[in-house]
Amino acid sequence: MRLLQRFYLVEVLSGLALTAAHFFRNMGLHLAHALGRKTARGAVTIQYPEERRPYSPRLRSLHRLVRREDGSPRCVACMMCETVCPARCIYIVAAEHPNPEIEKVPARFDIDLGKCVFCGYCVEACPEDAIRMDTGILEFSSYSRDGMIYTKEMLLALEPAGRDGRPTSPVPIPADRRP
């Protein structure tokens, strides 16, 4: 340690100069912004609900059930996703499909998002490409545990995210928050 450093004072002053330089630079930028120069930004803050970072296309967001052309789920209730799920948050009740060419259909397909760990194993395990995690929806919340259980109908209604990663369908409203 140099003698000068042992006295704190010089080092303290250089530190203060650094932070003060940041302060006055940012203050000037804020002032320029307020006076009309909209390109001047004094902070790196992203004001979250209004501003968002672009999401990566690989982002694992809220699940959706892929539909056939007639609107019924592509899922054949093979239970692969329910089996592979490490959090055991998928509950499927299988039923017969009216079309004999299709084996089965889920009568119920519930995902408990309160348990889900968003690992994406269900998407990888699915042999029918019937479940995907590409909605871009991240903000789901509920006042109760039951409200975190998303049903087949809710998941079927979702659309994939747009090109910028933004969600294109509205956030599903859980049962306990519906008016």
Place this chain on the structure above:
Amino acid sequence: MSAADLGIAFGRVAFVMLFVLNLGGLLTWVERKQSAIMQDRIGANRASIFGFRLLGLFHPLADAIKMLTKEDFRPARADPFLFGLAPFVSVFCALVAFASIPFGDVLRVAGREIPLQAVTLNVGILYVFAMLSLGVYGVMMAGWSSANNFALLGGQRAAALMISAEIAIGASIMGVVMIYGSLNMMDIVRAQGRLFWGWLPAWGIVTQPLAFVLFLTAGIAATKRIPFDTPEGESEIIGYFIEYSGMKFGMFAMADFLETVVIAGMTTALFLGGWQVPYLVPDGFRFPWGGAVALPHLLVTLLQVGAFVVKVCAMIFVMMLIRWTLPRFRYDQAMRLGWLGLFPLSILNIVVTGIGLLLWGGRA
């Protein structure tokens, strides 16, 4: 005492009280915003009334409402009387300490002479000093009465830090007292209006540069804020207010801010010329290069009060800058700095000042 005298006395006290209280309340906002701007952030800006955000100025208000409506919890084994008294002692001492710091020269209105200072004391410096030291009783009380080991540890640390800082404060003030030859803060500020070589104001920072650094360092230690926040030490012991909640906790936080204002006011009065504006004499500006601007008495007084406020705010800015730049001293480092750094240096400062006064004779 006539009604007018009473009114004047009340006005003087009210001005100081409102100035310190409002500034102390605003400091929560200043702290959040200044630190945000220093760190390339925006800072709190969401609290709004009818959609007006006003740069986040409503956050202190929201904080106050939140604190007032929170549960006021007292641990079962805490001493009820002392536990309740402690935050009041803390805030009271910080609040009254500002009383003898002058914020302007004598105001002459309708044949009266009103010294612009809440209380005129011949031993003003000692009074401020005493009140600052008394503030630590609130902290110790809080630590002791909470029936919590961490709180006790925090109170003990606060006492130790206060003692090591107070001695340095007292000793570094002595140099100023020797130079200006008075304990009355009004006299000290007035004496700082003189000029060296006809152009350099005889402010304390010019005559006592070492004492300025020592006083500022010890003063920041006395406010118990970073880099000297060992009594709080959020990451190790939570500190003396660990058991406090609601507005009682808020009062401890407020006491810290009020002490910041007091230290800033004291630094201004002792080292930055108080209400002095360079080259401003009672009848207007008189510049060393020959020019002169005559000003009415009221305007001169207004300029002086304004200069004092600006200087205090600048000092607060510097103290906030220090608080958001430096990391915390460890407990033993703070003690070492106080006893082996500040204290001997302030004694040295007294000796050097004495020799200087002996050689160059009399007061500056």
